[in-house]
Each structure stands twice: as structure tokens, then as C-alpha cells.
Amino acid sequence: MTDQQEPDYRFTLANERTYLAYLRTSLACYAGGLSAVQFLDLGLDRWPARIIGVALVTAGIVTTAGAFRRWQENLTAMRSGGRLPVTRLPLMLAATISVVGVIGLVFALWR
Template sequence: MEGNEPDPRFTLANERTFLTWLSTSLALCAGGVAIAALPENLFVPWVRTMLALVLVTLAAFAALAAYPRWRQIQRALRRAEPLPPPRLAPVFGYGVALVALLALVLIVVSA
């Protein structure tokens, strides 16, 4: 990679962020699998499947975006350029919020 070697603290912080994206992906995937494995009488089956699919899809996006994001940040650090904004942050924020709200509504309705 071209440019100057950045301060090791910044490189390690970038690596921790990369690993956090991967752990977030794993957590989203586990949540999707957990929702898919719920007993059939808890939620309407198609809604349960939809919630699981949204979470697993978000997990795939997080995992797929982790390495390119790491590379972008590392390149910017080496070139002393401004860091690029996290483009997928709104997708994850709104996606998880949507799943949480739908699950909340379904829990309240089924109680």
C-alpha cells in the first residue's frame, strides 16, 4: 500500500473496528437464526421468516463491507487524507431498528 506508515495506534484502532464489524455480523446472524428457530406459535411464520432474513442479510452486508472499509481507512491513514464516511451505517441502524420495532409490535400483539 502506498503512502507513509501511519501511527501504529491508528492502524490498531482500524483493525479493532474491522473486528467489530465482523462481531456485529456474527451477532446479527445469530439473531436471525434465533428468530427463525422460534416456535411456530410465537409469531406468524412469514413475519418470523422476514425478520430472520433481514437480520441475516444485514449480517452478510456487515461481513462483506468489513474488509473494503478497513482498506479504505488504511489507505486514507497512509495518505493523511480525511477518513471516508461509513456509508452503510444508516442501513444497519435503520435495519436493526426496524426489526426491533416489528418484534416489539408482535410481542405486544401476541401477549
Template sequence: MTHPDGEPLEAELDYRFTLANERTFLAWMRTSLGLLAGGVAVHTLVQPFRAAGFRRALALSCIVLAVIVAIGAYGHWRRVGVAMRQGKPLPNTIMVPILSAGIAVVSVLAAVAVLLR
């Protein structure tokens, strides 16, 4: 259905769908907070590695990934909510490949730093 001006009407959703979308958002936010805590912990608690800059690179990669995940989670939550209300298919997310690649980069940095220690 559409408004007279051609805009699609937004239907009222079953609360379970809204809550499921919110739970997914909160899971992304927990992941982001974990990455942020990991970055701060690496910067604060890990002694400097023999190779200069590895500790900072590892901490910053965790923190930057945390910011990307937090912003992406909000955008995805909004897009899913709009799609559900308009009766459209749910949008895909680029967050899964970004998070996978980011964690792979963090893991490689950590492995190299440990090997060079």
C-alpha cells in the same frame, strides 16, 4: 509525495493507527456475528407467530443486515487504511445509518410479531 508516474506514495503508519482501524473493523464484525446469531436463533428457536411469515421475516432481516454490515465493514476498513497511508482525510461511512435503520426495522418487526402473538 508522489511517484514519478503521479501516483501518491504510501507512507508507513504508526502501528497504533493500524490497530485502531483493525479494532473498529472487528467491532463491526462482532455486530455482524451477533445479528447472524440472532437471525438463526429466531428461525430455529422461536415458535411460529400467529401471523404467517413474521418469524421468517424477522430472521431474514437479521441475516441480511449481518451480511450488509460484514461487507461494509471490510470496505470501510480498506478505505480507511488507504486514506491513512496516503495522508488523506478519513472517509465517512454509510454503515452507521444503515445499521441504525436496519436495527429499527428488526425492532419494529419484533414488536409487531409480539403484539400479534
């Protein structure tokens, strides 16, 4: 077992701010996804809006879970004096939001 030490409070608070930023992003994904399903009318029996909505809400769920995991891993690494773990969460978010944006643009122009 490695020695655990309390990290500098500034690093702990920075880790918490990052966690809260991920939670805000996940809330935005939830709101965008639910709004897309409710208000986006792209024709064709509304299936494009459903695809966009499901993709955004799923991204929100993954972001919420990933944010908590990342917060825990960072805190553990800081307390043990180890390296901070690498995450692919920002890449997943960027890719999802880009794909959803392209889908929305294609169907908006197609309509």
C-alpha cells in the same frame, strides 16, 4: 501515484479494532437472525420470524462486506495522508435493527 507511508501503529490498530467490532456485530446479526427463524413463534405460519431472520442475516452479510471495505479504505487514506472516508454502515445497522425490533414488538403485542 501518491506517496504511501506507514501510519502510526496506534491508528492501524484502532482501524483493526473497528473492523473486528463490525465483524462481531455481523456475527450477532447472523445469530439473531438464525435464532429468530428457529425459535421465534409469532404465529401466522411463522412468516414474521422469517422476515426478522432474513433481515438480520442480510444485515450481517452487508456488515461483513462493508466492514472489510471500510477497513481497506481507511488504511489507504491513512497511508496516503488523506481524509478518512464517510460510511453509512452504522446508519444501515441502526435502521435495520430498529425496524426489526419494531416488527418483533408489533407481532409480539398482536399475538
